[in-house]
Every structure is written in C-alpha cells, then in structure tokens.
Amino acid sequence: MTAACSSSSEPVLVLGGGLMGLAIAHQLARKGIAVTVLSRRRSEAAGFVAAGMLAPHAEGLSGPLLQLGQLSLGRVPSWVAQIEADSGLPCGLRSTGIVVPFRSDKERDLYPTAAFGEPLDREQLEQELPGLAPEWSAGLLFSQDGQIDNRRQLMRALESACVDRGVQFQEGVEVQELLQNHGQLKGVRTRDSEGTLSTLSCSQAMLCSGAWSAQLLPELQVFPVKGQMLSLQTPRGALRRVIFGPGTYFVPREDGLVVVGATSERNAGFNEGLTPQGQTT
Incomplete structure (x- = not known):
C-alpha cells in the first residue's frame, strides 16, 4: 500500500x-x-x-532516533511555511528553547545529548527559570528545540x-x-x-x-499509551522557556497558557476521559 x-x-x-x-x-x-x-x-x-514540543535534544534521544529527530526539526520551518501559505493561518511555531534541570553537574554532563546543549550553573538556571526549587543546581539549555501549538x-x-x-x-x-x-x-x-x-x-x-x-493490520506492534495533562492560564511572558524535567514538562504558549504534562498509562487502553491515575498523579 x-x-x-x-x-x-x-x-x-x-x-x-x-x-x-x-x-x-x-x-x-x-x-x-x-x-x-x-x-x-x-x-x-x-x-x-x-x-x-519539538525536542529531540531535550528528550535525550540517541542513535538513529536522535538523527531522525534532528532531521525532522530542521525541516519543520519550511513545512510550516507551506501550511501557512496555503491556509493563511498561523501554526504557532516558536523557537523558545527548552531547559532541562538536573540535581548535579555530573547528572547534567552524563545526559545523552549534553554535547548539543549550553550548560547552566545554578545562577544561570535561576535566571532562566525564576523560583525553581533549590535542589536543581544545574541545567542544559537547548536553544535549537522549541514548540508548536x-x-x-x-x-x-x-x-x-x-x-x-x-x-x-x-x-x-x-x-x-x-x-x-x-x-x-x-x-x-x-x-x-x-x-x-x-x-x-x-x-x-x-x-x-x-x-x-x-x-487493521494486526502484525503492527502498536498499542495505546494514554497521556493526561492540564492547562494553566498565567500572565503573558511569565514563563519564557519550555521546561522538560523528570516525569513532567511545562510548555508556555505565547498568550500565557501553560500546558503541564503528562501521565503515561499503558493499562488505560482506549478509555476516554479521566482516569484515577491521571487525577492523582
């Protein structure tokens, strides 16, 4: 086919x-x-x-999957330009950069994509993410990563x-x-x-x-993994960067909406609506 x-x-x-x-x-x-x-x-x-999120580096990919993600990331702007030209509508592509926080310099330096990011110490990390809890002492800024609404x-x-x-x-x-x-x-x-x-x-x-x-094709090894998230309305510009941390992320839109995610539920099947895990995570 x-x-x-x-x-x-x-x-x-x-x-x-x-x-x-x-x-x-x-x-x-x-x-x-x-x-x-x-x-x-x-x-x-x-x-x-x-x-x-457009985040092959922030997500710590490696090998062929990282190469595919980098190739895709490089092609997104021209692809979006085609869609916007044909539709006359914006796609919400933003080069916000993504910050990944770590608890130590060692943890940061061992991250699979550390070589592609700008290392941040605690002071620099706090400048990027004001109010971040004190246990996060290091970070990586992947300015090449971004988001699309x-x-x-x-x-x-x-x-x-x-x-x-x-x-x-x-x-x-x-x-x-x-x-x-x-x-x-x-x-x-x-x-x-x-x-x-x-x-x-x-x-x-x-x-x-x-x-x-x-x-339709039972030989395909694909299955559903349910993810749940929430949105918060914040003052415009309250969060400039996407934050990608262990088990969670924050994606700020241009109008101040922040998308917070996400659960990962393999046992939920094709269940629609909220689940107990999603409400308590």
Whole structure:
C-alpha cells in the first residue's frame, strides 16, 4: 500500500484524520494527487491534545532516533511555511528553547545529548527559570528545540490547507477492514455514524490511524499509551522557556497558557476521559 503518484482516477485514501493523516494528505495534494481522508472522529486525534514540543535534544534521544529527530526539526520551518501559505493561518511555531534541570553537574554532563546543549550553573538556571526549587543546581539549555501549538493552531491550519488544495473528507467514517487480493489492496470496508456498511475501491492508501492501526493490520506492534495533562492560564511572558524535567514538562504558549504534562498509562487502553491515575498523579 503506497501513495506513489498514479494515473488512476481513484483517489489515494488516507485512513485517519489526525496530524499525520492531514500532513500526508496536504503533501500529496500539493503534488496534484487526488486525496480523500477517511476519519471516524478527528477530535480524538493526538494532534488535538499533545503539547507540541519539538525536542529531540531535550528528550535525550540517541542513535538513529536522535538523527531522525534532528532531521525532522530542521525541516519543520519550511513545512510550516507551506501550511501557512496555503491556509493563511498561523501554526504557532516558536523557537523558545527548552531547559532541562538536573540535581548535579555530573547528572547534567552524563545526559545523552549534553554535547548539543549550553550548560547552566545554578545562577544561570535561576535566571532562566525564576523560583525553581533549590535542589536543581544545574541545567542544559537547548536553544535549537522549541514548540508548536498543534491543538489550537497547527491542526486547524492543516485542515484549512488541505481544503484549499482540494482534499476531500469523509467524516464519521470508521474503516473496518482492508480488502486485499493476493497481497494487493483493492479497497476498504467502512461503517458510517449511522451503522451503514460500505465498500470503497482503491489501490493506494496511507494508514494513519495511530494506536488504532493494529486493528487493521494486526502484525503492527502498536498499542495505546494514554497521556493526561492540564492547562494553566498565567500572565503573558511569565514563563519564557519550555521546561522538560523528570516525569513532567511545562510548555508556555505565547498568550500565557501553560500546558503541564503528562501521565503515561499503558493499562488505560482506549478509555476516554479521566482516569484515577491521571487525577492523582
């Protein structure tokens, strides 16, 4: 199942209307390829709730994953510029830098990505993060990392850019099954919000269903991990940098909203709503 350019009159189907589905649909449409996005409920997509940190260095990645993150980080500005040009809407990309605090210089210097950051002593750390508890005596500033306001800006701009480029949407549609013949994709079976079953013919599709993808391709080793967070409204400019600490992060938006996260719950499955762990963590 590929999305290579084809002379077929059938559109490429994008299965999932989250961040990845919209991003791929937009890029295909920019190449002149007909695209239809099938989405059960776009509001359940992680892109509408995630904090939007762009943090391959602050998260301490290593090896090929760090290389992938660095490559992605370098391409984000031009990608965002395309979306903003097509939609006329801002995406909320900000080069705020990210501070990672540590309890000692040794702990800081052993961090996997320490070589990519600016080392901070206690005085410098306090200048970046006034009011930080005294046990945090060192830090790293990754000025190349940043954030994007995906929930309030990026996702909306992507939707608008897709529409501007002629992407078609079928909302309230859940893909039940991939229809194949001798290993070749022939179509998908869907159910709409009223329970009506339909079959859509296609020879090319992009599977962008996130944690639900294994329901269509069981051989995929993906599963849901539930994360919960909260938002605090603070005075504008009260926190300049993103803080990435052990077990938590603070992501300040331009208007003073601070996103605080997050739990990591592998046992929650596809449960919607708050969980006891999320309320007590």
